[in-house]
Amino acid sequence: xxxxxxxxxxxxxxxxxxxxxxxxxxxxxxxxxxxxxxxxxxxxxxxxxxxxxxxxxxxxxxxxxxxxxxxxxxxxxxxxxxxxxxxxxxxxxxxxxxxxxxxxxxxxxxxxxxxxxxxxxxxxxxxxxxxxxxxxxxxxxxxxxxxxxxxxxxxxxxxxxxxxxxxxxxxxxxxxxxxxxxxxxxxxxxxx
Numbered sequence: 001x002x003x004x005x006x007x008x009x010x011x012x013x014x015x016x017x018x019x020x021x022x023x024x025x026x027x028x029x030x031x032x033x034x035x036x037x038x039x040x041x042x043x044x045x046x047x048x049x050x051x052x053x054x055x056x057x058x059x060x061x062x063x064x065x066x067x068x069x070x071x072x073x074x075x076x077x078x079x080x081x082x083x084x085x086x087x088x089x090x091x092x093x094x095x096x097x098x099x100x101x102x103x104x105x106x107x108x109x110x111x112x113x114x115x116x117x118x119x120x121x122x123x124x125x126x127x128x129x130x131x132x133x134x135x136x137x138x139x140x141x142x143x144x145x146x147x148x149x150x151x152x153x154x155x156x157x158x159x160x161x162x163x164x165x166x167x168x169x170x171x172x173x174x175x176x177x178x179x180x181x182x183x184x185x186x187x188x189x190x191x192x
Contacts, residue, residue, distance in 0.1 A: 007055045010092045011062075018062045022069050031069060034139070035132055036062060042128035042177070049173050052120045056098055059089070060105030060125045082107035117170070127174035130165035134178045137162055137185040159189050 003011070022032035043061040047054040063085045068077035082103045089099045105125040108115040117123045133140060141158045148154040162185050169175050175182075185191065 038132040039128045042131045046124040056121045060102045064109045127169045130168040131178045133165040
């Protein structure tokens with residue numbers, strides 16, 4: 001899907017807003033330049049492959065972790081982030097249908113929640129999020145070590161995270177893109 005000039009302007013404004021909100025998130029991670037930007041990039045690529053609404057997936061990718069970034073509350077970030085997106089996006093001339101779909105993409109992007117994803121856009125944002133976890137597995141492990149009591153605790157966490165991320169990728173083309181990295185991570189982190 002080719003984006004209109006207006007859609008590109010909206011994406012640019014959301015990009016700038018999210019980037020600003022990400023500043024100072026962590027001394028270990030530039031979450032915008034790494035995670036958010038990678039999720040956007042993977043979402044765009046999958047949108048092109050699957051013929052999805054690129055405008056929807058890009059906005060959802062930018063906003064998918066915003067509540068977590070703002071509050072560091074991971075437990076309900078998809079619920080609150082979904083609500084926030086509906087309120088925030090009203091300021092732009094975006095159809096109610098697209099806003100609702102963006103909200104669903106955010107609500108259903110987590111692997112640990114086992115929510116059913118109905119639309120291709122929901123599946124794409126969820127896959128893109130998981131793809132980034134696999135793509136940056138070494139970096140995630142490094143960050144995890146700093147937040148855990150022991151090395152083995154961090155090792156256990158990354159194993160579970162990567163296994164859950166792989167299982168969350170329900171689109172075959174998405175799996176193809178990160179398969180080699182996942183196979184390498186399986187060996188490195190001894191994932192069965």
